[in-house]
Amino acid sequence: MAQDMKRLFDERLGRYHAAMSLEPHDRIPIATGSNYFAEVYSGNTKQETIYNPDKWLQAELKFCQDFPEVDVLRDNRIYGPLFDALDVKTYKLPGRDLPADTQFQFVECEYMKEDEYDDLINDPTGFMIGTLLPRLLGELANKGTGRSYMAMWKGGVAMAQFAAIMRNRGMVLEQQCGMPQPMAGFFLAPFDVLADALRGLNATLIDMFRKPDKVLAACDVLVQEMAHMALSMADPLKRYPIFVPTHKAIFMSPEQFDTFYWPSFKKLMEILIDAGYSIRAYLEGDWSRHWHHMRELPKGRVLCDIDTQGDIYQAKKDLEGYQCVAGGVKDSMLILGTTDQVRENVRELCQTVGKAGGYIISAGCSFPYDAKPENFRAMVDAVMEYGWHDKTIKAKPKAAPPASKSETLKPRNLLTPWEVKKGELGKIMGDEDLIRKHWDQLESLAHTFVWQWVL
Amino acid sequence: MGELAHALSNMEEKRVYEIIDKQIAEGANPMDIIQECNDGMIRVGELFSEGTYFISQLIYSAEILKKVMSKLDPLLSGLKVSGSVRGKVIIGTVKGDIHDIGKNIVATLLRGSGFEVIDLGVDVPSEKFVDAVKETNAKILGLSALLNFTYPAMKEVVEAISAAGLREKVKIIIGGAPVNEQVREFTGADHYAKDAVEGINMCKEIYS
Numbered sequence: 001m002a003q004d005m006k007r008l009f010d011e012r013l014g015r016y017h018a019a020m021s022l023e024p025h026d027r028i029p030i031a032t033g034s035n036y037f038a039e040v041y042s043g044n045t046k047q048e049t050i051y052n053p054d055k056w057l058q059a060e061l062k063f064c065q066d067f068p069e070v071d072v073l074r075d076n077r078i079y080g081p082l083f084d085a086l087d088v089k090t091y092k093l094p095g096r097d098l099p100a101d102t103q104f105q106f107v108e109c110e111y112m113k114e115d116e117y118d119d120l121i122n123d124p125t126g127f128m129i130g131t132l133l134p135r136l137l138g139e140l141a142n143k144g145t146g147r148s149y150m151a152m153w154k155g156g157v158a159m160a161q162f163a164a165i166m167r168n169r170g171m172v173l174e175q176q177c178g179m180p181q182p183m184a185g186f187f188l189a190p191f192d193v194l195a196d197a198l199r200g201l202n203a204t205l206i207d208m209f210r211k212p213d214k215v216l217a218a219c220d221v222l223v224q225e226m227a228h229m230a231l232s233m234a235d236p237l238k239r240y241p242i243f244v245p246t247h248k249a250i251f252m253s254p255e256q257f258d259t260f261y262w263p264s265f266k267k268l269m270e271i272l273i274d275a276g277y278s279i280r281a282y283l284e285g286d287w288s289r290h291w292h293h294m295r296e297l298p299k300g301r302v303l304c305d306i307d308t309q310g311d312i313y314q315a316k317k318d319l320e321g322y323q324c325v326a327g328g329v330k331d332s333m334l335i336l337g338t339t340d341q342v343r344e345n346v347r348e349l350c351q352t353v354g355k356a357g358g359y360i361i362s363a364g365c366s367f368p369y370d371a372k373p374e375n376f377r378a379m380v381d382a383v384m385e386y387g388w389h390d391k392t393i394k395a396k397p398k399a400a401p402p403a404s405k406s407e408t409l410k411p412r413n414l415l416t417p418w419e420v421k422k423g424e425l426g427k428i429m430g431d432e433d434l435i436r437k438h439w440d441q442l443e444s445l446a447h448t449f450v451w452q453w454v455l
Numbered sequence: 456m457g458e459l460a461h462a463l464s465n466m467e468e469k470r471v472y473e474i475i476d477k478q479i480a481e482g483a484n485p486m487d488i489i490q491e492c493n494d495g496m497i498r499v500g501e502l503f504s505e506g507t508y509f510i511s512q513l514i515y516s517a518e519i520l521k522k523v524m525s526k527l528d529p530l531l532s533g534l535k536v537s538g539s540v541r542g543k544v545i546i547g548t549v550k551g552d553i554h555d556i557g558k559n560i561v562a563t564l565l566r567g568s569g570f571e572v573i574d575l576g577v578d579v580p581s582e583k584f585v586d587a588v589k590e591t592n593a594k595i596l597g598l599s600a601l602l603n604f605t606y607p608a609m610k611e612v613v614e615a616i617s618a619a620g621l622r623e624k625v626k627i628i629i630g631g632a633p634v635n636e637q638v639r640e641f642t643g644a645d646h647y648a649k650d651a652v653e654g655i656n657m658c659k660e661i662y663s
Contacts, residue, residue, distance in 0.1 A: 092553060102551050103604060201556055205511040206518050209466060251510035309632060331603045332637045370604050
């Protein structure tokens, strides 16, 4: 049994890797980045998914049994108790602030003020800890109080719990279902850090006109912070790509994108690719004016999720031979359409954009919560009928390419580096490396903890 | 197009304020200034429709206009401003969804085009839409959403409007990222607008 699951895991991951890398494989993978449908398929509320890890896993196991043709499942980054411990202001959660069966939603505000750019640019982490976190995390609003210290401690523990839940979940899915994940670890494009949780969309777009130099300088420092965060959360075995949801590029003209969005985003992706990782980029909205830039990155290293508003046919045309594209199944059709419509939609996709590989079946970056089960089944069946390239090819999981030393990535700017601590300790009586290793690791984890709240 | 309208449509923020400060100092009629700003905003809308401008320019020009209005406010007290209102439009993000970027852009452009906008906010239940239609007699109801689980919520609003006997009195337009013709058909709305400017043009047509 275990051997069967290992074989299945390798078969699925091999297919996923090959499609992503533009190499030959047997059929079009069914591999969305976010499979919301899997979470609700067995009857869980959306609150249960983020508050009850056992129920979440049970739902996924049931999904894997009923849809064994699906190649990867999904990742999740919201664990309710962690968000409660810190009172995360940027999200409304199902069952807490929203009805139990509504999806979680992001709350955008001007958390960073117009005159704080220099503080961010000169000392990014110091600014996060001293100024921004008390605004983003309600429990830290009263700095220095007992309650705020307790909240930090609880947050750290909840984070470790969450990591354990994810590790266990990944292992169970791998061993019991032979199911790989679509991605591990995440980051944001520097411009989106500003335009999501720091300044918000309106303010950032206006800043772009009024203080372009500050916006660019901020994006530049955020490259480093996002790169370190992404690398510290990524799959150590480098089997899975790192995820980046893009949000605000679609509100910009091509010139604005080329000036403000792309240079820092590209630099950041190059660092991660140099480190041996691939990237899965959710191109939210209609990216047709921007996605040609993905050709500038190494071939087959950035899987591009094309959203419902984007044209999958155009995306395939523009990126063919450069990057793999995912998408094409219409969200509204999965939710409202008939099985015949879905089947016809998928057949057409398989025989056009899917024909020569470099293509993954997905809807607009996710399978929607409210997809009708019979429509999801019709989609899967249509891929099994029309999605084959060559049944004799058995693609194996790819070993990560060797990491090259990135010139662009600077050492992480730590708040309390070991040298400082060592100075305070005075003479080290025993093995310094043994102490240092753990100090560095915890310090780095703490920085990741701080920066994750920009998402 | 006058110098002011030109500066506004070109995103020359400082120039806009210079011209207005000068015009105010010279004792210009604030209603004329507003009229010229509207001309500028109409040009912005045209440039958006042509694909020259993007949302960033819509938002920035709306921000400039907001500052202009705050300069003019003291001069407007006592003047009747509502003379040129084109018509009323009710707008809101449907129940379950708390996103408002798209709705706000549409509301700003509608106001810029001379409509009176009744903005019900986000996560708006059906009854609130029904009450607003009853109270205001607006001929247009705009429903906004970002998330694709809101299709039933949109349909519910349309059904509630019908149940209240108001369906013939109001045109319902839906808009937002997950909306298309299939969704319009499902919800029973009259139109779907693929972007903000198309939505505004529909409103102009309905009130013409």
